[in-house]
Amino acid sequence: MKHSHISEAKIVDWLLGMLPEQEKEDVSNHLKQCLECQRLLEAWKNIGLKEEAQYEAPPLSHKERIWAQAEAQKQTKRMRRGLRMAGGWIGAALAVFLFTLRLSAPSDGPAASHDRSDEPYRYQIVEQHTDIPIERIIHNPKTKQIPIEPSALFQQMDGTIWLNDDTKEMLMEIEGLPPFAARDYQLWIIYTNNEVKGELLTIRHGAARILITGEDVKQFKQIKASLEPKGGSAAPTGPETFTIDLEHE
Amino acid sequence: MEDRRKDLELLEKIAEGSRAAFDRFYEKYAPMVYHIALRIVGDEVEAEDVSHDVFLEILQKPHQFDPKRGSVQAFLAVKTKSRSLDRLRKKRDLLVSRLEEAALTEKGAEFDFLRQLEQQVIIDALTHLPEEQRQAIIHFYFHGETQREIAAAMNKPLGSVKSLIRYGLRNLRKQKELFHWMGAGRGEEQHEA
Numbered sequence: 001m002k003h004s005h006i007s008e009a010k011i012v013d014w015l016l017g018m019l020p021e022q023e024k025e026d027v028s029n030h031l032k033q034c035l036e037c038q039r040l041l042e043a044w045k046n047i048g049l050k051e052e053a054q055y056e057a058p059p060l061s062h063k064e065r066i067w068a069q070a071e072a073q074k075q076t077k078r079m080r081r082g083l084r085m086a087g088g089w090i091g092a093a094l095a096v097f098l099f100t101l102r103l104s105a106p107s108d109g110p111a112a113s114h115d116r117s118d119e120p121y122r123y124q125i126v127e128q129h130t131d132i133p134i135e136r137i138i139h140n141p142k143t144k145q146i147p148i149e150p151s152a153l154f155q156q157m158d159g160t161i162w163l164n165d166d167t168k169e170m171l172m173e174i175e176g177l178p179p180f181a182a183r184d185y186q187l188w189i190i191y192t193n194n195e196v197k198g199e200l201l202t203i204r205h206g207a208a209r210i211l212i213t214g215e216d217v218k219q220f221k222q223i224k225a226s227l228e229p230k231g232g233s234a235a236p237t238g239p240e241t242f243t244i245d246l247e248h249e
Numbered sequence: 250m251e252d253r254r255k256d257l258e259l260l261e262k263i264a265e266g267s268r269a270a271f272d273r274f275y276e277k278y279a280p281m282v283y284h285i286a287l288r289i290v291g292d293e294v295e296a297e298d299v300s301h302d303v304f305l306e307i308l309q310k311p312h313q314f315d316p317k318r319g320s321v322q323a324f325l326a327v328k329t330k331s332r333s334l335d336r337l338r339k340k341r342d343l344l345v346s347r348l349e350e351a352a353l354t355e356k357g358a359e360f361d362f363l364r365q366l367e368q369q370v371i372i373d374a375l376t377h378l379p380e381e382q383r384q385a386i387i388h389f390y391f392h393g394e395t396q397r398e399i400a401a402a403m404n405k406p407l408g409s410v411k412s413l414i415r416y417g418l419r420n421l422r423k424q425k426e427l428f429h430w431m432g433a434g435r436g437e438e439q440h441e442a
Contacts, residue, residue: 008327009319018320043361047288049326055280058297063275066301067268070308153423156377178377181341 006030011041017051123214127202132171132211142166144247148174151240159242161223165249168217174225175207177241183227188236190222200232201225220246256321257314264311275304281322282329289333289362291347295340299332334366344374348390349421364391375421382417389414 006014006027013019014027031037048055126132137143148159159174177185185201185208201208212220222245227238262270282303287296303325306313314324337344347363348371363371371391375383384403388394394402400410 007318009323012323012326013319016320016322018322039361044326046361047285049281049285053281053284055284057280058283058300062297062301063272063279063304066275066304066308067271069301070305073309181339 005034006037008040011037012044012049015041015044015049015051123212123216125199126211126213127209132209134171137162137164137167137169137171137211140164140167142249144249146244146246148172148242148244150242153239154178154241157241161244161246163217163220163246163248165218168214170212170217170220170223170246171210172212172223173207173209174201177203177206177208179203179206180227182230183238184230184232185225185241186228186232186236186238188224188226189216189220190224191216191219192221193219194221196235198232198234198236218248222246253316253320257316260307260311260314260321263308271308274307278321278325279304282325285326285329286333289330290336290343291350292343295336295343296333299329299336302332303329330362334362337363337366338370341374344370345421348374349418375417378417378420382413382420385410385413386417386421 010019010023010027014024014031019027031041138145143162143164146161146163148157148161150157150159154177156178157174157176159172162169162171164170172187185203187199187201187210189197189199189212191197199210201210222243224236224243225241226236227241228236229238256274259270259274263274279300283296283300286299286303287293290296290299306328307325314321318324337347344366371387372383375386378386381403385399388399388402389396396410396414397407400407403410405413
């Protein structure tokens with residue numbers, strides 16, 4: 001037989017003495033025989049909800065903040081409406097502008113490119129699993145294998161770095177990294193001249209694999225990782241995941 | 250009933266944009282909303298945020314309240330509970346912290362509403378505990394089983410189950426330290442937003 005429960009709002013009203021007599025009696029009768037509704041009632045009682053209760057108020061500025069946010073949201077809505085109306089005109093104007101710009105540009109000019117050779121750091125990063133020649137790197141007799149020792153807060157983490165100065169390659173594998181919605185793991189490369197370069201780590205199912213290749217690999221002194229605000233930081237701020245000193249030949 | 254009629258009038262005026270009506274409504278109900286949120290999320294700042302969301306929703310959708318379903322108090326209480334549980338679902342650091350507090354008080358009352366969270370959310374929050382510790386904690390605190398029952402189900406001596414729960418709680422504390430450490434920069438992020 002299907003058993004229907006009382007709505008939670010009605011249970012709260014019963015507890016607060018807000019129900020008319022007949023309804024109050026109906027709820028009381030139901031509560032006597034329904035364990036689930038009794039539990040819900042107990043939960044509300046335990047939370048301290050009762051008739052004539054005096055509760056502590058939130059801070060004074062609270063109300064102002066709510067009102068201010070509601071007003072700001074109204075303003076944004078009004079602006080969006082206005083923008084939608086203006087959107088058609090702006091789009092047309094932008095199209096004309098871009099067309100004119102294209103006509104005025106030299107047709108055989110070089111495409112703008114970012115020349116990495118001008119950068120002080122000369123390395124490349126490969127994060128795609130399929131593009132990393134793992135077997136070749138790991139089984140190269142000149143490759144050094146360095147186990148990663150996690151910091152105290154990340155004991156569940158496990159990882160290895162493979163370093164080869166001849167091929168100028170550093171392969172790193174980590175697993176057991178807890179995911180955090182609002183944080184990113186960031187790798188820190190510390191050079192022999194103590195310069196620091198940060199790289200965000202792509203984590204999939206708690207694991208990361210990264211290959212760094214290039215001249216700079218020979219100048220890596222230390223590799224660190226830390227948890228940073230989403231998008232990464234300019235310098236390490238979050239809890240450290242691990243620190244590894246790299247010994248070159 | 251008179252009270253309910255007055256509340257409806259206030260909500261009507263709020264819908265028309267009356268600041269005075271909102272002030273009266275807020276002053277009447279904010280302490281209760283804040284109290285419920287605080288008892289569920291267990292953190293003053295988070296409870297303020299939950300209350301903020303509840304009242305913002307009232308300002309944005311004042312016609313959501315249906316007097317046929319109960320009083321404004323009941324409407325706000327159920328909404329606050331729901332928003333508080335949503336917050337625990339979204340913020341694992343908060344949930345871990347809450348689970349630990351609740352587990353340490355060893356009172357069933359603290360778990361009443363936390364038990365309404367989906368099992369998967371709890372499992373996720375405890376994901377970094379070793380499997381057996383996690384199972385022991387879930388059975389003990391969320392399924393309300395005795396340690397003896399858990400021992401039988403897990404086919405382990407009673408002493409081992411007690412240890413699993415103790416170590417589980419210790420690991421939970423470590424995890425909480427980590428989350429708290431990370432939470433240090435949260436104020437700035439909120440400020441920017």
